[in-house]
Amino acid sequence: MAETAVKQEPTLALEDKIVLLCADNPKGINDDFIQKNEPDIEVQQRVAAINRLLTMGKIELLKSSNGLIYRLKCSSSASQVKGIDNQDRLVYQVIESAGSKGIWIRDIRHKCNLMLTEVNKILKNLEGKKLIKAVQSVAASKRKVYMLYNLEPDRSITGGAWYSGQDFESEFVEVLNQQCFKFLQQKEENAESETTLSPSLRHRSSYASLEEVLQFISDLGISKVKLQPEDIETILNTLIYDGKVEVFLAPSKNGIEKLYRSVRSFVDAADVTRAPCTVCPVFHKCLPGGVISPENCVYMTEWMEY
Structure with a gap:
């Protein structure tokens, strides 16, 4: 047994x-x-x-x-709810079918073919019985969506880890941005100090997987909510756009894996968008020790003087 x-x-x-x-x-x-x-x-x-x-x-x-x-089966759970009449049950079924993304009151009206006053009365009754709940959507501050009481709202409704109620946690995002970049920088420095490894292996070990970055952030304990891989990937993408991190696609057991590595920039990322480097005809030769270096570039000198 x-x-x-x-x-x-x-x-x-x-x-x-x-x-x-x-x-x-x-x-x-x-x-x-x-x-x-x-x-x-x-x-x-x-x-x-x-x-x-x-x-x-x-x-x-x-x-x-x-x-x-x-x-x-929407009707199965709705039929088990006691203490509500047929109209209440109809509204309950419509809300249940919306799942964790919820449904707006206007859509409830159209699907149930009821007047606004009737829908408001039914919603208030169902909320009082803790059968449904109203959740504020970050996409529209004045819009409430309704879902079953025991469901966790979808991230598209709550905004995920970046929102606290209706407020975007910009400071929290900035802290995560800094810590992710710091981890990748430390990863690169540790790889360069491994003199026993070949240059190719040192270069390979300077990359970190998404799971490694997530584990590092989780160990820091700086987040009150449990971060998901897609949260950290969003942060890493912002670092890529800023020119601070590069991504490399590598084969793995599960297919293709993204690996991340910090990038050493000679010019601040914010200035690159304003500098003439993006249209420079000899940009590919502008390297330390190369034909042209950033410090004696004619285009850059003229731009700086301007």
């Missing part, structure tokens, strides 16, 4: 994850989507979890142009 319980535990946990994936994707998900989000789950466990959800009536199997998809 104990052995059977151990085998069923990951299946039950997976069922909850599949339901959440369906809730976040109201149009439906397929097997490839589930496998991508839960790569460590075996095929047999995934099939068993899906079959159990289908039997319980929590999800439904539909045929689309891209094959079979699984979709959350």
Whole structure:
């Protein structure tokens, strides 16, 4: 009996994850989507979890142009809610179908074909019963979207790690920007100090993966929220645009991996956009020790004097 319980535990946990994936994707998900989000789950466990959800009536199997998809049964959970009438149940179903991205009151009105006063009354009733909640969207400060009470709002609604309520955390972004660049600089310096390695290996070890940068920032403990890889990638992209970091695509076990490395710039990144270097006909020769160097460039000298 104990052995059977151990085998069923990951299946039950997976069922909850599949339901959440369906809730976040109201149009439906397929097997490839589930496998991508839960790569460590075996095929047999995934099939068993899906079959159990289908039997319980929590999800439904539909045929689309891209094959079979699984979709959350909106009516199943709505029918289990007690203490609400048919109009309330209709509004609840519409909000439920919107998933974690929520739905605007105007769209609720159109889908339910109700007057604004009726919708407001129903929304107030559902909020009072803690069945739904209103979330302020960062994209439109005066717009509220409604979603089920137990759902975590999508990052497109909350703004992710860069927002606190409606306020953009510019200081937090700047701190992350500085710390990511500092880590890559230290990575490069450590690589150059490895005299036992060949030049090619030293150059390779000066690069850092996205996961390494994320781990470094997480270890610092400077973020109150859990940062995701896409958050750090956004910061690294700003460093790339500033000319402080370069990215290199390298083959890996999972396909192509992005590696990042700090760049030593002779001219401040902000000045490059104003300097004539971008249209200079001999820009490719402007190197330390080369035919032309930045300090004796005629174009740069004239520009500086100007």
